[in-house]
Amino acid sequence: MDSLQHQIALTQLPQVGAITAKTLVRHCGSAEAVFKTSKKALRKIPGISHSAIDFMQAPEAMKLAEREMHFLESNDVNALFFTDKDYPVRLQHCYDSPALLFYKGNDIQQLNTNKVISIVGTRQPTDYGKSLCEEIVECLKPYNVVIVSGLAYGIDITAHRKSCSIDLPNIGVLGHGLATVYPAQHRSIAHKMIENGGLISEYLHDAKPDREHFPMRNRIIAGMCDALLVVETPASGGSMITATLAGRNEREIFAIPGRPHDAKSAGCNYLIRSHQAKLAECAEDIALAMGWDDDASSKPLQTQLLLDLDPIQSSLLELVRNNPEIHIDRLTKEFTIPAGELASHILALEFRGALRTLPGKRYVALG
Numbered sequence: 001m002d003s004l005q006h007q008i009a010l011t012q013l014p015q016v017g018a019i020t021a022k023t024l025v026r027h028c029g030s031a032e033a034v035f036k037t038s039k040k041a042l043r044k045i046p047g048i049s050h051s052a053i054d055f056m057q058a059p060e061a062m063k064l065a066e067r068e069m070h071f072l073e074s075n076d077v078n079a080l081f082f083t084d085k086d087y088p089v090r091l092q093h094c095y096d097s098p099a100l101l102f103y104k105g106n107d108i109q110q111l112n113t114n115k116v117i118s119i120v121g122t123r124q125p126t127d128y129g130k131s132l133c134e135e136i137v138e139c140l141k142p143y144n145v146v147i148v149s150g151l152a153y154g155i156d157i158t159a160h161r162k163s164c165s166i167d168l169p170n171i172g173v174l175g176h177g178l179a180t181v182y183p184a185q186h187r188s189i190a191h192k193m194i195e196n197g198g199l200i201s202e203y204l205h206d207a208k209p210d211r212e213h214f215p216m217r218n219r220i221i222a223g224m225c226d227a228l229l230v231v232e233t234p235a236s237g238g239s240m241i242t243a244t245l246a247g248r249n250e251r252e253i254f255a256i257p258g259r260p261h262d263a264k265s266a267g268c269n270y271l272i273r274s275h276q277a278k279l280a281e282c283a284e285d286i287a288l289a290m291g292w293d294d295d296a297s298s299k300p301l302q303t304q305l306l307l308d309l310d311p312i313q314s315s316l317l318e319l320v321r322n323n324p325e326i327h328i329d330r331l332t333k334e335f336t337i338p339a340g341e342l343a344s345h346i347l348a349l350e351f352r353g354a355l356r357t358l359p360g361k362r363y364v365a366l367g
Contacts, residue, residue: 006032008065015052021099094223098202105198121155121231129232139283174201175213182209222246233267254280321365328361
């Protein structure tokens with residue numbers, strides 16, 4: 001069995017980054033075996049620099065690892081090496097993912113749940129952006145998703161705070177160690193997240209929130225998810241970097257459109273215009289595109305509200321149920337009523353969560 005101390009020490013060696021560490025382990029069999037392999041043998045491994053190998057026996061790394069193990073034990077923190085079964089499986093397929101992660105949370109299985117969506121955006125959102133973020137998070141709850149974000153100001157903390165308020169599991173990816181929370185104003189939310197979700201970091205517990213850590217953090221946010229939602233962002237910045245990384249990892253990207261010439265939505269509009277992201281105006285847009293609507297137990301249909309449908313609405317809903325993605329022309333042909341009246345009935349069914357409009361004037365029943 002591999003030694004945790006050697007796993008941690010391997011990640012603390014000078015000139016040994018995540019890619020190098022994983023390459024060494026794959027060739028040697030384990031982190032402990034890396035330290036026991038001769039320098040001559042290590043030099044034969046493709047892609048490993050001789051300067052990195054020269055630091056392989058650095059005693060300081062072992063001391064740091066021992067100190068970190070004391071922190072993990074006393075603070076109920078899990079260390080997840082990339083070969084462990086609980087390591088986020090989605091990250092395992094990202095070539096530059098961390099070799100080691102530290103996770104504090106009540107349910108480690110949430111790292112590998114069926115549906116994970118990352119939400120990112122500007123640190124200075126408009127009231128519209130925050131409101132829409134909260135609305136989408138709330139409407140995602142029936143789909144049994146886990147929310148991932150970066151615990152930063154703006155859209156990040158909006159997503160985390162709303163998730164906590166409705167008991168939706170959410171995970172914060174930190175750009176520093178687990179001994180602190182940055183920014184400090186988010187400490188209370190972070191504690192709530194641990195109760196129903198968790199905090200995750202690739203850094204030792206006392207690592208500071210240095211500027212260079214946050215772009216590195218973004219690759220974890222982009223890699224941990226099935227889908228990435230960009231709520232509101234300017235043309236450049238961390239959210240756009242995260243979107244680029246998500247695209248490289250072949251994650252589905254969604255963006256909320258903003259008004260033309262609105263600088264705070266310029267990034268979202270660009271992602272949609274350049275076909276890097278799908279347009280999303282609500283949670284159902286995301287669920288439909290991801291196939292999450294296929295799970296009947298997850299559909300946000302409020303059955304009680306359907307009991308008082310009028311005869312036309314009942315017939316309309318039954319027809320759509322029996323003819324998935326039915327076109328408006330077929331509905332107009334089946335119901336010999338004025339077009340305005342038909343549109344009113346369709347809108348009423350949408351408000352009740354019974355019907356969903358698809359592109360091209362097609363409709364699908366949600367229950």
